[in-house]
Amino acid sequence: MTAVFLDTVGLLAAWDTSDQWHAAADAALRSIVARSQQLITTSLIFWECGNAAARRPYRQRVNVLRQKLMQEGLIVEPTPSEIAIAWAAYDRGEAGSAGIVDHVSFVVMRRFGITEAFTNDQHFLSAGFTTLF
Numbered sequence: 001m002t003a004v005f006l007d008t009v010g011l012l013a014a015w016d017t018s019d020q021w022h023a024a025a026d027a028a029l030r031s032i033v034a035r036s037q038q039l040i041t042t043s044l045i046f047w048e049c050g051n052a053a054a055r056r057p058y059r060q061r062v063n064v065l066r067q068k069l070m071q072e073g074l075i076v077e078p079t080p081s082e083i084a085i086a087w088a089a090y091d092r093g094e095a096g097s098a099g100i101v102d103h104v105s106f107v108v109m110r111r112f113g114i115t116e117a118f119t120n121d122q123h124f125l126s127a128g129f130t131t132l133f
């Protein structure tokens with residue numbers, strides 16, 4: 001069974017009960033957990049989540065999950081080469097002009113052979129990945 005990449009959009013939707021995608025994100029996350037799929041992400045995703053959740057009631061959940069995944073070795077640090085590849089794709093406007101963090105995510109996902117992302121961000125679809133809600 002392959003791993004699932006955790007994206008900022010998915011995590012925020014799962015944590016924020018007022019988010020328009022909360023129900024779909026919650027159902028997708030429950031399905032991932034039920035299938036015992038491994039969860040992988042990058043440190044950049046947690047930087048984005050930490051910023052977005054700074055003044056939200058679920059802010060503590062960001063660091064709790066970060067610490068758990070860090071202890072399990074499931075937070076990937078992009079290599080300098082991966083960052084260079086991501087910036088080049090960003091400059092070319094690939095994947096529907098996705099942001100730089102998404103481009104780094106795509107490169108890391110390819111390194112690990114991950115095809116599914118816990119997100120509904122259309123940039124992941126444009127980059128050839130499957131979104132889970």
